[in-house]
Amino acid sequence: MSGQTDRVIPGVALFATCLVDLFRPSVGFAAARLLERAGFTVHVPPQACCGQPAFNSGDEERARDVARAFVDTFSRYEYVVTPSGSCASMIRFDMPRLFDGASGPAALRALEVAEKTWELTAFLVESGGAEIIDAENRATVTYHDGCSGLRKLSIREQPRELLRAVRGLTLVEYEGAAQCCGFGGTFCVKFPELSTEMCHKRCAQIAESAADELIGGEMGCLMNLSGAMARQGQPIGARHVAEVLAGMTDTPALGRGKGSV
Amino acid sequence: MKSTTESFGKNARDALADRRLQRSLPVIHEFRRDHERATGALPGYAELKRIGRQIREHSLANVATLLTEFEQTAEAAGARVHWAADAEEARRHVLDICAARDARRVVKAKSMVTEEVGLRAALQEAGYRVWETDIGEYVLQLADEPPGHVVAPALHKGLDEIDELFATAHGTASEGGRSAEQLVEEGSGVLREQHAAADVGITGANFLVAETGSVVLLTNEGNADLATSLPRCHIVVATLEKVVRGLEDASLLWRLLSRAAGQEVTTFTSVLTGPGERGESGGPEAMHIVLVDNGRSDLLGGEFHDALRCVRCGACMDHCPIYESIGGQAYGWVYPGPIGAVVTPGLTNLEESADLPQASTLCGVCEEVCPVDIPLPSMLQKWRRRAVEELPQPARSTWALALWRYFASRPKLYRLATSVVARLLYLLSFGRGTLRRLPLLSGWTASRDLPAPEGQTFQRAWRRRG
Numbered sequence: 001m002s003g004q005t006d007r008v009i010p011g012v013a014l015f016a017t018c019l020v021d022l023f024r025p026s027v028g029f030a031a032a033r034l035l036e037r038a039g040f041t042v043h044v045p046p047q048a049c050c051g052q053p054a055f056n057s058g059d060e061e062r063a064r065d066v067a068r069a070f071v072d073t074f075s076r077y078e079y080v081v082t083p084s085g086s087c088a089s090m091i092r093f094d095m096p097r098l099f100d101g102a103s104g105p106a107a108l109r110a111l112e113v114a115e116k117t118w119e120l121t122a123f124l125v126e127s128g129g130a131e132i133i134d135a136e137n138r139a140t141v142t143y144h145d146g147c148s149g150l151r152k153l154s155i156r157e158q159p160r161e162l163l164r165a166v167r168g169l170t171l172v173e174y175e176g177a178a179q180c181c182g183f184g185g186t187f188c189v190k191f192p193e194l195s196t197e198m199c200h201k202r203c204a205q206i207a208e209s210a211a212d213e214l215i216g217g218e219m220g221c222l223m224n225l226s227g228a229m230a231r232q233g234q235p236i237g238a239r240h241v242a243e244v245l246a247g248m249t250d251t252p253a254l255g256r257g258k259g260s261v
Numbered sequence: 262m263k264s265t266t267e268s269f270g271k272n273a274r275d276a277l278a279d280r281r282l283q284r285s286l287p288v289i290h291e292f293r294r295d296h297e298r299a300t301g302a303l304p305g306y307a308e309l310k311r312i313g314r315q316i317r318e319h320s321l322a323n324v325a326t327l328l329t330e331f332e333q334t335a336e337a338a339g340a341r342v343h344w345a346a347d348a349e350e351a352r353r354h355v356l357d358i359c360a361a362r363d364a365r366r367v368v369k370a371k372s373m374v375t376e377e378v379g380l381r382a383a384l385q386e387a388g389y390r391v392w393e394t395d396i397g398e399y400v401l402q403l404a405d406e407p408p409g410h411v412v413a414p415a416l417h418k419g420l421d422e423i424d425e426l427f428a429t430a431h432g433t434a435s436e437g438g439r440s441a442e443q444l445v446e447e448g449s450g451v452l453r454e455q456h457a458a459a460d461v462g463i464t465g466a467n468f469l470v471a472e473t474g475s476v477v478l479l480t481n482e483g484n485a486d487l488a489t490s491l492p493r494c495h496i497v498v499a500t501l502e503k504v505v506r507g508l509e510d511a512s513l514l515w516r517l518l519s520r521a522a523g524q525e526v527t528t529f530t531s532v533l534t535g536p537g538e539r540g541e542s543g544g545p546e547a548m549h550i551v552l553v554d555n556g557r558s559d560l561l562g563g564e565f566h567d568a569l570r571c572v573r574c575g576a577c578m579d580h581c582p583i584y585e586s587i588g589g590q591a592y593g594w595v596y597p598g599p600i601g602a603v604v605t606p607g608l609t610n611l612e613e614s615a616d617l618p619q620a621s622t623l624c625g626v627c628e629e630v631c632p633v634d635i636p637l638p639s640m641l642q643k644w645r646r647r648a649v650e651e652l653p654q655p656a657r658s659t660w661a662l663a664l665w666r667y668f669a670s671r672p673k674l675y676r677l678a679t680s681v682v683a684r685l686l687y688l689l690s691f692g693r694g695t696l697r698r699l700p701l702l703s704g705w706t707a708s709r710d711l712p713a714p715e716g717q718t719f720q721r722a723w724r725r726r727g
Contacts, residue, residue, distance in 0.1 A: 018669075021719045022679055023712050028719035044723045048675035054662055056623065058645030062666040069670040151625035180582045184622025186658075189704035191620055193274050196708040197586045198622075227709030230695060255712030257694040 011041030013077035015070075015091075015117075017084045018049045019219035020240075024254065027219065030246035031083045031120050038128035045073050050087045055094055056185050064098045068106055071095070075109040080117040083242050084218055085149015088119040093152060119149055120242060121158040121217055130165035135247030140170040142211035143241070144202070144225065145178050146218030159217050159241045166244060174209035176202045183224040199228045207234055213253065214238040226254045262379045262407065264609055266593035269616035276587035285417045286588055292413070292579040295523025296630060303520055313517040314633045316510045317570035320502065321561065327471040327504040328552065334474030338535030340497075340548040348378035351553045355380060355463070355496055356387055358549050362494050364389065364460035368452075370478075370485035371395035372465025373411055373573065374500050374553055377595045377608070380463070392455040394484040396448050403430050409589030409597065412522055412575035417588045420444065452484065462488030462545070466499035467572075468514060469550075472507040475534040476550065479515060479527040486531055495536065495545040500553050502569040508532070514572060521574035521632035556608040564643050568603045570633040577627035577637060583620055592617060599627035599637040606644050612652060618644035680721045683714035690714075 012035050016028040032042045050070055054063035070091070074080045082088050092114045099107035124132065143163065149155040156178075163171050182188065182198025189195075202225055206214055214229075214236055216222045226238035237253025265272060276282055300306045320327060332342045345351035351374075359367065367389050369381060381402070384391045393402040397415035401408060403426040408414030415423075421437060423444050428435040431451060439447075456462075464485050468477040476497050478485045489495045505511050511532075519526045537544015560569060578584040578598025589597030594605045594614070602617035618641040627637040648654075668675040690696050690713030698706050705711055717725070 016719045018679075022683055022714055025715060025717060025719035025722045028723065032723075044720065046672040046676050047720065048669040048672045049665075051669075053665060056642070056645070057658065057662065058642065058647070058649040059662055060646055060649075062662050065666050066669040069672055073672055147622065147624035147626075151629055180622050180624035180626070182582070182622060184624070187619075187622045189702060191270070191273065192704035192707055193277055194583060194586055194620065195622075195704075197277055198582050199709070201582075223712055224709065227695075227705070227711055230710040231697075231708060252694060255695045255710055 009043065009077050011043060011077065012079045012081045012123075013043045013045055013074050015047055015050070015074065015080055015082040015087065016044070017082055017087050017219060019223065020083060021047075023223065024219060024240065026248055026251050027083055027240040027242050030240070030242035030248045031081070033246040033248070034120070034124055034132065034242060035081060037132040037134070038124055040079070040127075043077060045077075047073055050090045051095065051098070052087065052090045052185060055090065055098070060098055067095050067098050067110065071106060071109045071113050074117075075113050078116065079123070080113060081120055081123045082117065083120040083240060085119045085146045085153050085155050086218060086220065088117055089148045089152040091117040119153055119155055119217070121162055122153065122155050124245075125158040125161060130162055133162055133165035133245055135245060136167040137169045137244055137247070137249060139213045140172060140211050141213045141215045141244070142172050142174040142206060142209045143177060144174075144181065144206075144214060144216040144218075144221055146216060146221050147180050149217055150178060155217070159215075162245050163215065163241065169244070172210050174205050174211065176205035181221045181224050183220040185220065188224060195224075196228070199224050203229050203232065203234065206236060212236060215241050215244055217241045222254055226256075230255055262376055262595055264594045264613060266605060266609070266614040266617060269591065269593055269614075269620060272591035272593055273587045273620070276591040281419055281422065282417050282588055285419050286585060288416050289579045289585055292523055292575070296521060296576050296579060299520045299523050299525060302525075306520060309513070309517050309520070310632055310634065313514055313572075314570065316505060316514060317572070317633050319510075320505050321566065321569055324501055324504060324561065327506060328469075328501060330471040331469050331474060331504055334472065335469075335535070335550055336474070338474045339538070340474065340535050340550050343549060343551045345551055345553045345555070347555050348553075351378040351498060351551055351555065352380060352383040354549075354551045355498065356383065358494070358496055359384070359387075359389060359461055362460060362547070364494070366455070366459045367391045367461045367463060368394050368456050368459040368488045368492060369398075370462070370464040370480065370488045371398050371414065372463070372498060373408070373595055374465055374555075375463065375498050376408060377555065378498070378553065380498065392452065392459070394452045394456065394488055395480070395482060396445055396452070396484075399448055399452060400426060403427070407590060407595065410575055410578060411573045411596065417590070453487070456484075456487040456491045459488075459492040461494045461496060462492040463496045463498060464488055466497050466503050467518070468511040469499055469504040470506075470508055470511050470532075471504055473534055475508070475511075475532045477511050477515065478531045478533065479518065479529070481524075481528040483529045486529055489531065489533055489545065490537075490543045493545050494547045494549070495533070497548070497550040498553060499550065500555070501557050517632050518572045518574050521572070521576045521630070523579075560604075560607050565603065565607050565640060567635050568600065568607070568637075568640060570635055571600050571604075572633060574632055576630040576632065580626045580630045582622070582624065582626070599641070600635070603635075603637055603640045603644070611644065611647060615644075615648050615652060618642075618648070676718070676720045680718045683718045683721075684716060686714045687716040
């Protein structure tokens with residue numbers, strides 16, 4: 001319990017993530033639509049970031065400041081759902097640790113927020129299952145697993161289970177699906193050559209698959225992979241899994257044309 | 262050993278541009294398959310891992326007691342135990358032993374700690390003729406390079422390079438194109454002669470057994486067995502954390518280490534207890550065991566304690582996408598890959614090796630395959646935190662993080678600021694949906710397009726739609 005007097009607001013607070021907020025608003029709308037279909041009221045409180053850029057750089061003091069604002073915002077809601085495995089695992093596992101040794105409401109509420117935070121596809125499978133999916137898509141797609149979601153939250157089957165409920169969609173696996181794409185947050189600009197090498201390996205594997213579109217649950221990976229494929233002149237576009245599941249694929253693929261908002 | 266960790270960034274770029282190296286590195290995909298097969302084929306592997314981890318934890322928690330017991334049992338079996346606080350002392354012990362025996366020729370089996378303390382160079386400087394007898398190490402001795410992997414030190418060397426090195430060293434007339442078998446045969450022939458002629462054989466140890474005073478050696482070539490039996494003196498150089506309670510613990514770790522390294526069992530397994538005895542047909546007259554600390558006792562009990570559980574199977578590096586891209590030598594010191602990035606700052610210093618913990622996406626595959634569950638990614642994180650606390654940070658990243666913190670800890674202000682940024686970047690993209698160049702993000706845009714923001718942030722668009 002938060003120990004606060006304000007009551008818990010029923011429904012889901014959507015944490016869009018800073019990358020979706022800035023680069024791909026349609027993912028936020030798609031996530032909201034899916035959550036509403038699953039029967040939840042969706043709230044989008046003013047929000048910024050989960051703190052990963054600082055936390056992964058070792059700057060825990062700055063990460064803590066940002067985490068405190070996050071906890072203040074989100075602790076009021078019944079659930080927190082985010083279309084990202086890496087943000088979800090930051091919130092679930094790392095955010096409470098930032099308050100280790102600090103007693104008081106911030107530390108308690110960090111734990112509370114951690115316990116009610118979910119990655120989008122895991123939340124959808126857990127709360128409604130594939131019945132809420134009402135979408136049609138004729139594409140052949142392949143799925144890239146984000147590392148944090150895969151290894152820290154064991155998210156592997158959930159997005160695939162939901163994708164199989166999309167009418168007409170063909171899901172093929174590619175060889176590098178579970179291997180890192182080389183994004184790694186600030187890693188990709190600290191070690192651009194290494195990052196590019198890893199990314200190009202995945203791009204080559206994607207090109208070898210039968211897929212004409214890349215799907216993933218992690219904006220960072222998708223921006224990395226699709227950005228490299230675009231530069232190489234590969235025709236394979238990329239989309240967040242939420243867009244496909246919500247049937248919101250009328251916008252061009254990531255980075256492949258003018259957006260609609 | 263001399264370290265080049267300080268120039269990791271350059272080492273990595275050079276490695277990426279090294280076409281011979283890049284042709285050899287995919288061999289680790291075979292190691293990955295071997296690991297998956299060997300660990301998957303054993304029904305009780307998860308249980309074996311659990312017990313293995315407990316054994317290692319027990320060793321570390323009781324290291325002083327176990328080492329004291331080992332000293333007594335090993336000496337009772339006829340070996341001499343020497344303690345070395347650092348690399349200098351370890352080299353000194355070995356040089357003194359060799360000098361006292363009036364030795365001339367030394368054979369060495371593969372051992373990471375002897376690389377760590379720079380033993381071969383010290384012996385050569387003192388005038389000894391030294392031969393590495395692990396075929397991979399021998400190749401690297403000829404090439405004058407440090408090992409690139411803890412199990413397969415020369416995996417980065419192609420057959421053509423080895424052919425050239427052997428032809429030069431052995432005076433064989435080769436036109437190139439010899440097979441691995443032919444090269445191994447030639448190398449082993451040369452090394453067999455050296456074994457027979459050597460005065461001293463030096464090995465490392467996989468485990469030191471406290472109850473029996475035994476040294477356990479696991480190899481795949483059998484060279485360590487020659488090095489411990491043909492020369493009249495055997496010197497073991499081993500680090501403190503190798504000690505285990507009894508033979509049962511050692512045999513369990515042997516199985517675990519073999520599986521994680523991609524085998525059912527290692528080809529050769531030797532349990533050596535004291536020197537050869539009078540009347541025995543083989544074995545050295547003298548056995549010396551040098552126990553090396555070299556920074557490990559400082560790690561015990563601290564944030565990086567768990568890294569000392571490592572059994573040196575190589576699985577973390579085999580699966581690491583960074584290692585896969587640049588190989589082991591770019592890491593710049595003795596231990597490469599994720600475990601290297603964790604122990605190098607601890608055993609050398611963080612200032613010079615600060616790049617190593619940064620050079621990771623924290624993808625977590627290393628922890629997943631580690632047979633003793635070392636939390637490598639969170640240890641890399643810990644080093645990053647220490648770097649922020651202890652070392653001067655580049656002005657640009659400090660400035661960027663400060664700016665980010667200012668806005669990101671004020672959600673309403675952040676919402677406003679990002680909608681301005683989204684607008685600006687959208688205008689910069691001229692409606693093409695993509696940005697091909699951005700001044701502060703050249704690391705990204707050199708090889709990748711950046712999707713352009715679509716004009717509005719999600720938060721702004723959400724509010725507008727109500």
